[in-house]
Amino acid sequence: MLAAASDVVLLAHVNPDADALGSALALGLALHRRGTGVHVSFGAPDRPAESLRALDADGLVVPVSAVPEAPELLVVLDTGSVDRLGPLASRVDAAGATLVVDHHVSNGGFGTHFLVEPTAEATAVIVLGLLDALGAPLDLAIARCLYAGLVTDTRNFRAASARTHDMAARLLVAGVDAEAVTRPLLDTHPFSWLGMLSAVLSTATLEPDEARGLGLVWACAGSEHIEGGRQEEVESIIDVLRTTAEAEVAMVLKQVGPARWRANLRSKGGLDVAAAAATMGGGGHYSASGFTADGRVADVVEEVRQALASAPLL
Incomplete structure (x- = not known):
C-alpha cells in the first residue's frame, strides 16, 4: 500500500509525543524521498511541542486546515482509538484506505488495514520494520526521528528488549548523536518548571494499600499550576511521581476544563494499568496509559481506586 500510493497523509494523535x-x-520522510506526496499532521495543538520541532527536517508537518479531506491513503500512527485524532477523526472514513500502525494493547481496531504489535516497545520499532520492507535508506534525518521515539517510549532504554537495543545501535551507526537527541526530550526544562513541579508535587498523596496492595501515588495538576506551561513540562510530572518507592502505580490528574481531568497512569510492571484505564474509558499500554474524566477530583480518584482493584497483575 505504501509503495503504490502517490499521496499519503500521516497522522499522529493529539498532543503528539516523540514516538x-x-x-x-x-515514515513520511522515507515516502517523500521516494517521490510520494506527503502530509504529516495532528489534531492539536497548532504546532508540535518545542522539543520536537527539530525532527521535521523537510517541513512535512502541516496544520489541520491543510490536511486533505479525503486522502488517497491515510496512515494513523501510535493512536489507540479514533477519538485520539481530535478534529482529524473524520479523515478515517473519508480516506480511500486507512492503515493503523500502533503498539497500544488497547487498540480496538479502526480504519481498513492494521499493523498493531502490542509487544513492540514503541511505534518507532514497527516503523523501522516498515522502512526495511520498503527498502528505504536509513539516513540521518529518519534515524533521528526513530531514535526520539525509542528513547522516550522505553524510558531511555530501561524498558527496551535486546532487539530494540540492536535497532538503536543501527540508528547510532546512521549518525544519530544520542546526547543531542535525548537532552531536549528528557533533560531540559525552563526554570519555571521547578516552581510548577513543586506546586504539583505538594498535592501528592500516597495510598500504600491501593492498587491491589501494591501502592498508589497520585497528584493533581490544576489549571493554576500548569497554565502557560509547555506540553513537555506538564507531561514530565508523571516521570517524577513514578519514582516513589512505596507505590507500584502513579497517576497525575491534569485539569483541562472546569471539571474535566486528563489522567496519566504509570506502573512499574506489576499491574496492568491499561485495563484500569479502559474501565475509565481510556487505554494505552500495560505500564503507561491514560483517560479523560469529568467530575470532582475525589470522585475521579475513587473510580481509579476501584479500577485498579480489579486490574490484572503482570
Whole structure:
C-alpha cells in the first residue's frame, strides 16, 4: 500500500509525543524521498511541542486546515482509538484506505488495514520494520526521528528488549548523536518548571494499600499550576511521581476544563494499568496509559481506586 500510493497523509494523535510524531515523520520522510506526496499532521495543538520541532527536517508537518479531506491513503500512527485524532477523526472514513500502525494493547481496531504489535516497545520499532520492507535508506534525518521515539517510549532504554537495543545501535551507526537527541526530550526544562513541579508535587498523596496492595501515588495538576506551561513540562510530572518507592502505580490528574481531568497512569510492571484505564474509558499500554474524566477530583480518584482493584497483575 505504501509503495503504490502517490499521496499519503500521516497522522499522529493529539498532543503528539516523540514516538507519535517521530514515527509519522520517519515514515513520511522515507515516502517523500521516494517521490510520494506527503502530509504529516495532528489534531492539536497548532504546532508540535518545542522539543520536537527539530525532527521535521523537510517541513512535512502541516496544520489541520491543510490536511486533505479525503486522502488517497491515510496512515494513523501510535493512536489507540479514533477519538485520539481530535478534529482529524473524520479523515478515517473519508480516506480511500486507512492503515493503523500502533503498539497500544488497547487498540480496538479502526480504519481498513492494521499493523498493531502490542509487544513492540514503541511505534518507532514497527516503523523501522516498515522502512526495511520498503527498502528505504536509513539516513540521518529518519534515524533521528526513530531514535526520539525509542528513547522516550522505553524510558531511555530501561524498558527496551535486546532487539530494540540492536535497532538503536543501527540508528547510532546512521549518525544519530544520542546526547543531542535525548537532552531536549528528557533533560531540559525552563526554570519555571521547578516552581510548577513543586506546586504539583505538594498535592501528592500516597495510598500504600491501593492498587491491589501494591501502592498508589497520585497528584493533581490544576489549571493554576500548569497554565502557560509547555506540553513537555506538564507531561514530565508523571516521570517524577513514578519514582516513589512505596507505590507500584502513579497517576497525575491534569485539569483541562472546569471539571474535566486528563489522567496519566504509570506502573512499574506489576499491574496492568491499561485495563484500569479502559474501565475509565481510556487505554494505552500495560505500564503507561491514560483517560479523560469529568467530575470532582475525589470522585475521579475513587473510580481509579476501584479500577485498579480489579486490574490484572503482570
